[in-house]
Amino acid sequence: MQADNVETDWAALVQRVRDHQDKAAFAALFRHFAPRVKAFLMKSGADAGLAEECAQDVMATLWQKAHLFDPARASVATWVFTIARNKRIDALRKARRAEPEDLPWGPEPEPDQAEVLEAQQETDKLGQALAQLPEKQRALIERAFYGDLSHSEIATETGLPLGTIKSRIRLALDRLRQQMS
Amino acid sequence: MTIKHHLSDQLLMAYSAGDLPEAFNLVAATHISLCDECRARLAAFDALGGAVLEDTDAVDVSEASLAACLDRIENLPQATHRQPLRRAGCFPAPLADYVGGGPDAVKWRNLGMGVKQAILRTGRDASARLLYIPAGQAVPDHGHRGLELTLVLQGAFRDETARFGRGDLEIADEAVEHTPVAEEGEVCICLAATDAPLRFNAIIPRLAQPFLRI
Numbered sequence: 001m002q003a004d005n006v007e008t009d010w011a012a013l014v015q016r017v018r019d020h021q022d023k024a025a026f027a028a029l030f031r032h033f034a035p036r037v038k039a040f041l042m043k044s045g046a047d048a049g050l051a052e053e054c055a056q057d058v059m060a061t062l063w064q065k066a067h068l069f070d071p072a073r074a075s076v077a078t079w080v081f082t083i084a085r086n087k088r089i090d091a092l093r094k095a096r097r098a099e100p101e102d103l104p105w106g107p108e109p110e111p112d113q114a115e116v117l118e119a120q121q122e123t124d125k126l127g128q129a130l131a132q133l134p135e136k137q138r139a140l141i142e143r144a145f146y147g148d149l150s151h152s153e154i155a156t157e158t159g160l161p162l163g164t165i166k167s168r169i170r171l172a173l174d175r176l177r178q179q180m181s
Numbered sequence: 182m183t184i185k186h187h188l189s190d191q192l193l194m195a196y197s198a199g200d201l202p203e204a205f206n207l208v209a210a211t212h213i214s215l216c217d218e219c220r221a222r223l224a225a226f227d228a229l230g231g232a233v234l235e236d237t238d239a240v241d242v243s244e245a246s247l248a249a250c251l252d253r254i255e256n257l258p259q260a261t262h263r264q265p266l267r268r269a270g271c272f273p274a275p276l277a278d279y280v281g282g283g284p285d286a287v288k289w290r291n292l293g294m295g296v297k298q299a300i301l302r303t304g305r306d307a308s309a310r311l312l313y314i315p316a317g318q319a320v321p322d323h324g325h326r327g328l329e330l331t332l333v334l335q336g337a338f339r340d341e342t343a344r345f346g347r348g349d350l351e352i353a354d355e356a357v358e359h360t361p362v363a364e365e366g367e368v369c370i371c372l373a374a375t376d377a378p379l380r381f382n383a384i385i386p387r388l389a390q391p392f393l394r395i
Contacts, residue, residue, distance in 0.1 A: 023251065030247050035239035042240065052242060056250040063254045074224065078231030085199045085230065095203050095304050098210035098275040100220060101266060127232045144198045145233040151195035151205070152328070162225040170221035177217070 008032070011071035011116065018066035029076070030059050037084045043146040044088050054091055058083050072108070072115040073169065075123040081145075088147060105176050115172075122165050129160045184216050186349040192330075193219060197226035202307035204374035207279060208330045208350070211372055214273035215348040271335040271347070276372060279303075280311075284335075284370060287311055294318060307376040314338065314363040314371070327377030329353045331361075336369035338362060 008028070016025035034055045041051035061083050062069075069079055089097045130138060137159070144154050188196070188209060195201045196209040213219045266274030270283030279301055280286055289297035289311075297313040307327075314320055316336065330352055337346040340359040345351055353359070363369035 026251070026254075027247055030250060031242075033234075034246065034250070035242045036234055036237050038242055039237045039240040040234055043237065048240075052246060055242065056246060056253060059250050060253050060257065064257055074228065075231050077235040078228045081230040081234040082227055084234065085197075089199050093199075096206075097199065097203070098207040098279070100210045100223075101214035101268070101274040103220075123228060123231065126228055127235055130229070130232045130236060141229065142233050142236075144194060144200060145230045147199055149195075149198075149200055151192060151200050154191050154195050154198070154200065156190035156194055158229070160229065162222075162229060165225040165228050166221045169224040170217065173217040173221060 010076035011069075011120070014062070014066050014069050014071075014076055017063055018069070026059075026063060029062065033062075033076075033080050034059050037080065040081075040084055040146065041088060041092075043142075044092060044148070046088075046092055050091070054084075054087050057091075058087050061087075070105075070108075070111065072111040072119055073172070075120065078123065085145075085147075092147075103173075103176065104180070105172075118168065122161070122168065125161055126165070133159065184218070184346075184348040186343070186345060186351060187216065188212055188219050188222075188350060189352060190222070192352070193222050194226045194229075197223055197230055202374075202376060203304035204301070204307035204309035205330060205376070207275060207301070207303060207309050208332050208372055208374045210275040211273050211334075212332050212348065212350050214275060271370060273334075276334075279309075284311075284313075287313075289313055296320065303374075307374055309372065309374040312369075312371045312373055314361075314369040316363050316367055316369070317365050318363050320361045320363070326355065327375055329373060329375040331371050331373045334370045334372060336367040337364040338369050338371070339364060 010029065010032070013022075013025040013029050016022040017029070037058050038048075038051045038055040041054050042048060046054065058080065062080060065083075069076070086097060089095050130141070133141070140149075140155055141158060143149050192201070192205070192209060196206060201209065213223055266278050268274055269277035269280075270285065272280060272283045277283060287299045289299050291297055295315040295318055299311045301309040301311065303309045312320065312331075314336075320338070330350060331345070332350045333345045333347050335347060337344060338361045339345070340351075340361040342359070344364075345361075351361075
């Protein structure tokens with residue numbers, strides 16, 4: 001598969017899948033994310049065959065739930081991660097995962113572009129910061145997300161800019177609560 | 182509603198990563214349903230999960246796999262808009278989903294002194310139960326062998342360290358030996374999860390323990 005262009009606007013591709021069932025857009029998403037989801041699931045202990053089948057499942061879920069994706073709240077990678085994580089719990093651990101209550105803040109048909117850009121920039125910064133961590137520290141974080149650590153083994157001093165993402169989401173939640181009241 | 186006692190970073194990251202036992206997942210999801218602060222913190226940890234996924238060295242996936250996936254999509258049932266889970270009484274949606282309703286739907290069992298409990302069906306690595314404690318009544322004095330999470334859904338309790346009202350989560354480990362007492366005024370209902378059996382210090386509850394599965 002060809003090298004990925006880091007500037008690809010994945011969120012726009014998801015919107016094309018949502019609005020036009022665009023198979024070319026989906027193929028681009030698949031070629032980028034399916035190999036990563038497969039690798040992620042193999043790191044979590046699945047063999048190559050099961051991981052590939054689950055990766056197809058994850059990507060089919062992306063197609064099916066494209067209308068639920070909100071680029072002002074999360075990057076496509078984050079959204080795909082949550083689908084893959086749930087698939088892992090479901091298929092590999094055969095366990096049930098309770099999810100928080102949905103909020104009445106479905107994606108806007110035309111999300112605020114400034115917010116989308118802000119979310120994108122934060123995600124990029126977080127990715128860069130993760131890549132710059134000392135190897136040992138990064139490996140611990142990766143193992144936690146591959147499902148390889150128990151909750152008591154997780155170290156949370158990540159030294160990563162998570163506070164900015166939290167603050168932005170918190171502000172959006174406060175706005176939502178005001179609109180509702 | 183002002184929530185003062187939250188999920189720790191460790192628990193939130195473990196919930197985001199999918200590393201928690203089922204009973205703790207239930208407590209985390211129920212607390213987050215009541216707590217915007219923790220919902221926002223969870224979103225930040227999910228973003229970290231996204232960064233890890235993006236950073237994972239890709240392995241080979243063939244074009245045939247893409248074709249198979251597109252075939253699968255062709256045959257998907259019409260996307261059904263899942264009915265969003267609903268709250269029931271003081272139970273946020275994820276808990277109401279486990280119980281099949283609100284406090285009225287719970288099959289309570291008496292523990293004596295008006296205290297009741299109901300054990301919820303979760304995976305074996307940790308257990309979850311609902312507690313019903315009459316106003317002014319003490320929860321049997323107990324210590325902890327593992328980690329215990331107690332989330333208040335109605336009323337409030339106090340122990341030696343603090344007051345816990347609706348939405349507040351107490352995180353207790355081996356170091357905590359406490360006597361929670363329900364506040365006067367309203368029945369206190371809590372969701373508790375532990376990865377070890379509770380150890381009761383009072384004689385009667387200890388004798389009863391094998392029969393009560395606690």
